Amino acid sequence: MNINPFTHWLTRNTGMALTLALMLPCMATAAQLAAQVTNSAGQPVADVVVHATLLSGAAPARPKKEISIEQVNKEFVPLVSVAQTGTLVNFPNRDQIRHHVYSFSPAKTFEIKLYSGVPTKPLLFDKPGEVVLGCNIHDTMIAYVLIVDTPFFAKTDKQGRGVLDNLPAGDYEVQMWYPGGTAPASQKVRLGASENADLKFAFTPRPSGPRPPPGK
Numbered sequence: 001m002n003i004n005p006f007t008h009w010l011t012r013n014t015g016m017a018l019t020l021a022l023m024l025p026c027m028a029t030a031a032q033l034a035a036q037v038t039n040s041a042g043q044p045v046a047d048v049v050v051h052a053t054l055l056s057g058a059a060p061a062r063p064k065k066e067i068s069i070e071q072v073n074k075e076f077v078p079l080v081s082v083a084q085t086g087t088l089v090n091f092p093n094r095d096q097i098r099h100h101v102y103s104f105s106p107a108k109t110f111e112i113k114l115y116s117g118v119p120t121k122p123l124l125f126d127k128p129g130e131v132v133l134g135c136n137i138h139d140t141m142i143a144y145v146l147i148v149d150t151p152f153f154a155k156t157d158k159q160g161r162g163v164l165d166n167l168p169a170g171d172y173e174v175q176m177w178y179p180g181g182t183a184p185a186s187q188k189v190r191l192g193a194s195e196n197a198d199l200k201f202a203f204t205p206r207p208s209g210p211r212p213p214p215g216k
């Protein structure tokens with residue numbers, strides 16, 4: 001049976017409140033923020049993006065990065081990506097058939113017409129926001145990219161755990177995002193060299209995430 005990964009994500013999470021607990025262990029010069037995301041049943045939730053914006057002072061510059069979103073067996077891998085504004089994104093096609101990747105999202109509108117293999121140039125994602133990807137040939141293909149204006153982010157793994165590290169001391173606003181929406185509440189936290197804090201978020205995901213509009 002062909003199960004759309006996002007349908008699978010929804011099946012696991014629809015109607016359940018998500019709770020995020022943040023633990024902030026202390027470090028001498030840089031802090032680490034470990035997020036544990038569970039739903040109301042206490043089960044871990046994967047593919048939730050946790051991102052922190054430094055409110056005091058300037059965030060240190062980080063080298064520009066490249067990421068890849070592959071097409072494998074007519075699915076985008078990974079389903080959810082997060083990257084800082086200014087990241088280059090590659091779309092290698094690992095299948096023996098051609099794909100036609102596109103997005104109509106305002107944060108990045110593009111299409112890579114029917115292609116095989118690896119496109120010669122990665123695309124620059126230079127605006128913050130949610131980008132929903134589709135394939136013009138295969139309607140079930142969908143993926144999400146969240147572009148954030150901060151170098152401090154993580155995506156929860158299968159255990160519902162996401163770790164933000166090398167955080168300088170300061171005041172942060174911490175937000176959570178999942179395919180289709182941002183958690184309504186953000187939380188502010190002051191991170192110091194000897195700070196420990198627990199934060200909790202609770203929200204209910206929408207019953208469905210956005211679909212890309214159909215291709216031409």
Ligand SMILES: [Cu+2]
Nearest residue numbers: 099135137138
């Ligand atoms: Cu395709």
